[in-house]
Amino acid sequence: MPALSEMAEALKETALLKGLGEPMLEAVATNASFQTFEVDSFIIRDGDPAHTFHILRHGTVAVELAAPPHGRLILQTLHEGDVLGWSWLIAPHCWAFDGRATTLVRTIAVDGALLLKKMTADHEFGYQILHRFLGVMAARLTASRVQMLDLYAPRTAS
Numbered sequence: 001m002p003a004l005s006e007m008a009e010a011l012k013e014t015a016l017l018k019g020l021g022e023p024m025l026e027a028v029a030t031n032a033s034f035q036t037f038e039v040d041s042f043i044i045r046d047g048d049p050a051h052t053f054h055i056l057r058h059g060t061v062a063v064e065l066a067a068p069p070h071g072r073l074i075l076q077t078l079h080e081g082d083v084l085g086w087s088w089l090i091a092p093h094c095w096a097f098d099g100r101a102t103t104l105v106r107t108i109a110v111d112g113a114l115l116l117k118k119m120t121a122d123h124e125f126g127y128q129i130l131h132r133f134l135g136v137m138a139a140r141l142t143a144s145r146v147q148m149l150d151l152y153a154p155r156t157a158s
Helices: 006-010 020-028 114-120 123-151
Strands: 032-037 043-044 052-058 060-066 072-078 098-101 105-111
Touching: 006 020, 006 032, 006 105, 020 032, 020 114, 020 123, 072 105, 105 114, 114 123
Parallel strands: none
Antiparallel strands: 032 105, 043 098, 052 105, 060 072, 060 098
16 A cells, blocks of 8 residues: 555644544545645635635634624634634535634645535545534534623623
């Protein structure tokens, strides 16, 4: 069997894809690239088309939501090893939050649109990827819930 590509080697060390078989790792790797984002740049923007996801290799990302009149709310802060983005999985494939680099950020960006085609063609591959993303989705929804509870909690005078 040929050696894994450099990208597949990087992917197999991530929490998201750890334990995924070599052919499946290569299938993800062929749709991936290394990317860098400067401080305060947006990696994803609410309402924009969602065709990728990012696995953080370095830095921190604030998952934010505009919440007038409260301003911008940080729902979750992501760190090395975390995954940014799952909206590429579900129609209408648009981001529901902003992802803003709070430090220099390096990611592995994966083309989710191409990955979806592979997932449809190979149901075992699709199951493996979806199973891994369920944890990402649950964590993001829990963070949103906690933030909403804080936002709408009754305020007491000090």
